[in-house]
Amino acid sequence: MKHLVHFIPLVVLLAIAASCSGKSNKKAATLPEFQPASVPAPVVSAEEAFKYRIVHYWDKFPFDDIRSVRQEGYAEKAFADFVGLLLAADAPLAREGIRQMVSRMNTSLAADSIQKQVLVKFNDMAEHFFYHPNSPYRNEELYLPVLEHMVSSPLPDTLEKARAVYLLELAHKNRPGSPATDFHFIAALKNLPHIPEHTVPKTLYSLTSPFILVYFLHPDCSSCKESTRELLASELITYLVQEKQLTILTIYPEEDPESWLNYLPNLPSNWLHAWNPNSEIRSENLYDLNAIPSLYLLDNAKKVLVKDALSVKQIEGILRDKAHFL
Structure with a gap:
């Protein structure tokens, strides 16, 4: 319904950025393309297999490797593919998938500096997909767990989390099932x-x-x-x-x-x-x-x-x- 600006997927933006970057930014080693966890053999029904793919999507993502958020398009493609899965899921399963993603981020054994960069990166991607007014994937309920993690984490400083604090306050207002604010x-x-x-x-x-x-x-x-x-x-x-x-x-x-x-x-x-x-x-x-x-x-x-x-x-x-x- 809203067409103030065109929504451009992050993968496209990163591809443009990569084409403009200098050769001096090349790294000696890059991560191979991310492959989500395979569905184990005991899972036989299509419904259970689909649920497994969403809940365990991030099991093998290298959250403790700084290249996962610095390598051009790596995290963006993984996140975009994940959002594609969520579109076919019902609301409870989609929310569970997001919660599992946040949980995986939170249990990383990486240094604080790496964890912070990963958190900021995933918060930015979640905002782009789930909160941008012209995003076809706009869904505040899916953005909330990421926002809450960003705000509660001690890793970002006050300035870095200022926007997340503001957006979380707005997200908690007038939620479905709650009383509307009078005016x-x-x-x-x-x-x-x-x-x-x-x-x-x-x-x-x-x-x-x-x-x-x-x-x-x-x-x-x-x-x-x-x-x-x-x-x-x-x-x-x-x-x-x-x-x-x-x-x-x-x-x-x-x-x-x-x-x-x-x-x-x-x-x-x-x-x-x-x-x-x-x-x-x-x-x-x-x-x-x-x-x-x-x-x-x-x-x-x-x-x-x-x-x-x-x-x-x-x-x-x-x-x-x-x-x-x-």
């Missing part, structure tokens, strides 16, 4: 470029419909326009809005509402449009707005059902599962 907003008069005088700010928790879709947008965002079209094209979402079972709350999170007010006529009149007058959402990092648009689906109790949805189809799937009246 104030001032609503416009339907989709007209006007805010009534003496408007009293409302809060997210004042909304009472069975489902609420919080839609952070910006007038200059082309991806927001595409997301709006996809939402309007959804028969299920249109039906739920018409039946007042779903409130779509669009939020402009910036301070200056002028451009937003001018943009309002382009938005559906049966959605609720508002802005955050004191910019508390941005200034207090109430929500992770890594990129715009960002959509959060909540239930009537304001429990988060979907955080920063990957697609409208994902929202539709949860609504069909939760809306038992359909």
Whole structure:
């Protein structure tokens, strides 16, 4: 849904970097191509073999060899192939695969300086694949174990782990199953470029419909326009809005509402449009707005059902599962 910049796999980036590096960087010895652990003979079923490949993928990775993170493309290719396996796994198995990777990193017998470089490298790769707003593999739940390890490790110094600390704080906010963070907003008069005088700010928790879709947008965002079209094209979402079972709350999170007010006529009149007058959402990092648009689906109790949805189809799937009246 987000197209702010093009996502370029790390393997491609490393290949470009390698082509530009001087011959003086050649090493006398390089590691052979990484080969994950083979599935042992006692494992016969395809399901168990696949599970074994994920859980034991990193068993033979040379975490204690500095060349594993310095040799061009070595770690990147191993990580990219691992992510490819995770795409075919269910959520619990994928998370277990990540946990096993972190565990292997943590049990390395290498010197602290090597362990730190390995940790920083794997954290960077995990962020690139699982957190980059335009990554097709974006998955905060898979990034969390790596982030937590990066933050808890005594090896990186305060400056080196500053970004990880910040991202971990955001990741822990508004997680699926947890209560959404409340915020104030001032609503416009339907989709007209006007805010009534003496408007009293409302809060997210004042909304009472069975489902609420919080839609952070910006007038200059082309991806927001595409997301709006996809939402309007959804028969299920249109039906739920018409039946007042779903409130779509669009939020402009910036301070200056002028451009937003001018943009309002382009938005559906049966959605609720508002802005955050004191910019508390941005200034207090109430929500992770890594990129715009960002959509959060909540239930009537304001429990988060979907955080920063990957697609409208994902929202539709949860609504069909939760809306038992359909």
